[in-house]
Amino acid sequence: MSNERKLDELDREILRQLQRDGRLTNVELARRVGLTPPPCLRRVKRLEEAGIITGYRARVDEEAAGRGLEVIVSIEVSVSDLDTLAGLEATIDAYDEVVEFRRVFGTPDYFLRVLVADYAAYEQFQTGKIIGIPGVARVISQPTMKKIKVVD
Structure with a gap:
């Protein structure tokens, strides 16, 4: 095609x-x-x-798999040099908790979708992994209340 x-x-x-x-x-x-x-x-x-169908996968019930808390995370950065941004992106991309990671135009600079077991696990993720990354200026976390529509 x-x-x-x-x-x-x-x-x-x-x-x-x-x-x-x-x-x-x-x-x-x-x-x-x-x-x-x-x-x-x-x-x-x-x-x-034609690359329109790119693969097939299983849908996982994240709650049953022990990752029932979804948090949308906004990250603002305080630097603009490409090496620091590349390091930040590589670090965050490697975290298993991060299931979606986007750089966007405007503010904030990044959106993440994070899946963890509970609030304690999220606190550990944010304070232990995100806050210390060079260039991170601000982190805003929004736990998901209810999924209305999800398209895989």
Whole structure:
């Protein structure tokens, strides 16, 4: 599939179905989208080859896995030299507790999504790992009250 090829409604429905359940068999996927299995499989392969489908994974119940507290963390930095920023990014990226890490335009400079067992674990994470990183000026933590919509 070339980059110029537009996704049609069948491609989009295949993507929706696979996002809901990546373990669908080709036969079941074909049934759900109204195709026979061979053309459905060809479309899936084209979507994979084009890099539109980048992989398949298991969704984990984080609470059952001992990481039930989600905290959105904003970080402001006090430096602008690239070496310090690269070090900060490499350090934070290596932490298992951090499941999403974004540099954004404006203030704050970074957003993190952190998963830990409880408030004590988060306090240990923030004070033991984040606060001491060179360049970190301010950390604002917002524990998640309720997930309204999550798209994987």
